[in-house]
Amino acid sequence: MSEAAAGADVTNDACILEADDLLAEFGWQANLGASALEERLLQELTVLEKDTVRSIIDADSQIKSVLGELDNGAGHLDALDGWLRGYNYELTSMEKDIMEIQAQNELLKVEERNQTRLLEELEYLMYSITITEEELSTLREESLESSHGLYNIERAAGRLQRMLESNLDPKLKAMRATQEKMEKYTYYSGNFAARATEYLKVMFRFSIESVAADSSKGKGKLAPSPGIIVKPTGPAYVHKSLVKFRALVLWLKQMATDKHKELRNIYISTMGNLYNSQIQDLVGSVKPLMVRGKASTDDLDHLFTTHTNANKTAPLPLSQGGPRPRRASMVGGDSHGHRGSSATRPDEVFHLAMSCVIPLAISEQNFIDDMFSLHTSLPFYEFITRPDRETLDDLNVPRPREKDPHVAKELKDAMGLIFSVLGSEMPSLIDLGLRNDKTHAVGMIVSVEHHLKDCEVSNQEFVFVVLQNMQKQLAATFARFIDDQLRAIDDTKVTAKRRIGILPFFRVFPKFVQKVDEQLGNSQTEARKLVGQGYEKIVTLMFNRLLAIGREADTSLNLTEDKDAMKEQLNAHILTIENMHYFYSALHGTDIAILGRYVEKAKASYDESMTAYIKTIVRRPLGRLIEFFEGIENLLKTGDATEVGYHLSYNRTALKKVLQQTPAEEVRRSIKLLNRRIEKHFPDYAPLRVLVWKGVYLELARDVDRYNHLIRLCYPNDNVALDFTEQDLQSWCESAARS
Structure with missing residues (x-):
């Protein structure tokens, strides 16, 4: 289970x-039994009912009591409800008050914060318009001599500037206490400006005048030896000694403009005296180098004005160069030493002087710009915090072009006062250097243009104007010089009535080019253009003078074919050959562009005159042959070769007669005489005679070859020929050349 x-x-x-x-x-x-049980149960039920009724009756009285209590309780509850309603109303009304109180509390907190912030701002403003007595004492009493004292003064001056330039609220400015402070500090600012200005005046004068005194002392002890160039060195010392006051000068510019201007005028005036003295010493030391003795004729043999009379000079061969222009760079002088070479040209001396003066002027303008803070917009109290406040930019380098016209004018005016000496000393130095030889104007122009290029797009307006004036002076001088040379060429007497060899202006021109071009060097500036124009004018006139002689001779020969006219034309050919050969030989290797076309023109004129000359002189040994065969050539132009023999003047008999009249021996003697004649025409230079003789031989050989050809063409069956061969002709020419 x-x-x-x-x-x-x-x-x-x-x-x-x-x-x-x-x-x-x-x-x-x-x-x-069951009935007994039923009865019993009914009895019990009755008893229970009775008890129940009794209980109900008893309960009514209690119910009333309970109901009464309930009514009491309900009354109490109603009272409580009334009280609660009252409390609720009170609480509701108190909530608004509480919210209002809370809002007021928040406003109080904001106001408290604002008050705190305002207090802090007021404290800052009070600090900004307050300078301690210690700082004021520094401005009054601190030494400006020492670096430490200068440092303290700069800081105190910066605080004073910041205080006076504070951007205060108008209400704060209106406060009497604030106004009193500002008046007090303005007074201290004025006193400090006066103190600083007086001290800086003394220091400026002392620094500049001590340099001048040292220079005077040096001159008093020992005058410079001849050839010693006295270079200005003092300004660099002045700049170095004054740069430490750059910040104070800026403070004066921003806080006391009149004091700043006064100080700048003192500097300009005193520095101008120093520059006047030192530049005069420089010019005085270079003047002896400009005039080392009186120029001799040999020293000036490159000038056309030196050679007014024609005289013979050995011409140069076409195959070898003559006195070609050599290139030479501009001598800049010894940047360390001070001695000038005894062979230094005036233009090189001028360049040495310019190399001293122009960088000096550039450096001075840049120093004035920096020292007097013409461009500085930074407040002083910020400037003194810069580590480079006592250092200067490279003063020797021109700076970009000035955009502010007011600053540009200030700089130009200041430089005009400081370097007023340049307006008189440099032009006089130029005149002195060009007194004997104005070709040196070219080298001077090159030097001026070198510095002009550096200053062309810079703020160096004063230096640029000075250089431009020098350039104009030199260009005008060179133009007048070229005109003088042209007049000298035009005044030279030339004629074809007698042989005069190389004309003076042809002989001078290569030397002139060499002298001028060695000063130009590799310059491709306006100086090159100016010189090129001068070359062109001179060469054009030279060629015109020479070619005019040939044209006059041709005209005379056309008018009268007498012996004198023929001689004059031959002399014109000789003159052209000699001079054009000389010109070409001397200049064909030059790289001067403007002369290139004239060199080619000379070669063409030389070739033309050489051809005409040779054709003229070869008529003497072969004159009858030349005339006879020229006649045959004229017949061939209009007729056939077979018809030539039918002309009486050119038949077989006439040909034989001409050939008999020109025997080999006579031709040999004529060639020998022709060589002597050429030697007489070109007596001074053998290489040119060789060229002429070679041309003569080639012309004779061409003529002989042409004559043989005409004989074979026009007289094919007559069995006639020249009495000599080309080999004979070559042998005779070589023999004549050796004799």
Whole structure:
């Protein structure tokens, strides 16, 4: 049997026992009848009903009592509800007050913060308009001599500037205390400006005048030796000694403009005296180099004005160069030493002087710009925090062009006052250097243009104007010089009535080019253009003069074919050959572009005159042959070769007669005489004679070859020929050349 079945049996047994107990209470006996049991049960039920009724009746009085209590409780609850409603109303009304109080509290907090911030701002403003007595004492009493004292003064002056330039609220400015402070500090600012200005005046004068005194002392002890160039050195010392006051000068510019202007005028005036003295010393030391003795004729043999009379000079061969222009760079002088070479040209001396003066002027303008802070817009109290406040940019380098016209005018005016000496000393130095030889104007122009190029797009307006004036002066001088040379060429007497060899202006021109071009060097500036124009004018006139002689001779010969006219024309050919050969030989290797076309023109004119000359002189040994065969050539132009023999003047008999009149021996003697004649025409230079003789031989050889050809063409069956061969002609020419 399972545990579940056992449990069910136990439960059933318990129920049976409880029913038995209940029946036992009602007097249940097994022997009672059912009616008795029913009666008994009804009795019990009646009793229970009675008890129930009684309980209900008893309960009514209690219910009333409970109901009364409930009514009391409800009344209390209603009272409580009224109280709660009252409390709720009170609380609702108090919430608005609380919110208002909270809002007021927040406003109080904001106001408190604003008050705190305002207090801090007021404290800052009070600090900004307050300078300590110690700082004021520094401005009054601190030494400006020492670096430490200068440092302290700069800081105190910066505080004073910051205080006076504070951007205060109008209400704060209106406060009497603020106004009193500002008046007090303005007073201290004025006193310090006066103190600083007086001190800086003294220091400016002392620094500049001590340099001038040292220079005077040096001159008093020992005058410079001849050839020693006295270079200005003092300004660099002045700049170095004054740069430490640059910050104070800026303070004066921003806080006391009148004092700043006064100080600048003092500097300009005193520095101008120093520059006047030192530049005069420089010019005085270079003047002896400009005029080392009186120029001799040999020194000036490159000038056309030196050679007014024609005289013979050996011409140069076409195959070898003459005195070609050599290139030379501009001598810049010794940048360290001070001695000038005894052979230094005036233009080189001028360049040395310019190399001293122009960098000096550039440096001075840049120093004025920096020292007097013409461009600085930075407040003083910020400027003094810069580590480079006592250093200057490279003063020797021109700076970009000035955009502010007011600053540009200030700089130009200041430089005009400081370097007023340049307006008189440099032009006089130019005149002195060009007194004997104005070709040196070219080298001077090159030097001026070198510095002009550096200053062309810079702020160095004063220096640029000075250089421009020098350039104009030199260009005008050179133009007048070229005009003088042209007049000298035009005044030279030339004629074809006698042989005069190389014309003076042809002989001078290569030397002139060499002298001028060595000063130009590799310059491709306006100086090159100016010189090129001068070359062109001179060469054009030279060629016109020479070619005019040839044209005059041709005209004379056309008018009268007499012996003198023929001689004059031959002399014109000789003159052209000699001079054009000389010109070409001397200049054909030059790289001067403007002369290139004239060199080619000279070569063409030389070739033309050489051809005409040779054709003229070869008529003497072969004159009859030349005339006879020229006649045949004229017939061939209009007729056939077979018809030539039918002309009486050119038949076989006439040909034989001409050939008999020109025997080989006579031709040989004529060639020998022709060589002597050429030697007489070109007596001074053998190489040119060689060229002429070579041309003569080639012309004779061409003529002989042409004559043989005409004989074969026009007289094919007559068995006639020249009495000599081309080999004979070559042998005779070579023999004549050797003799």
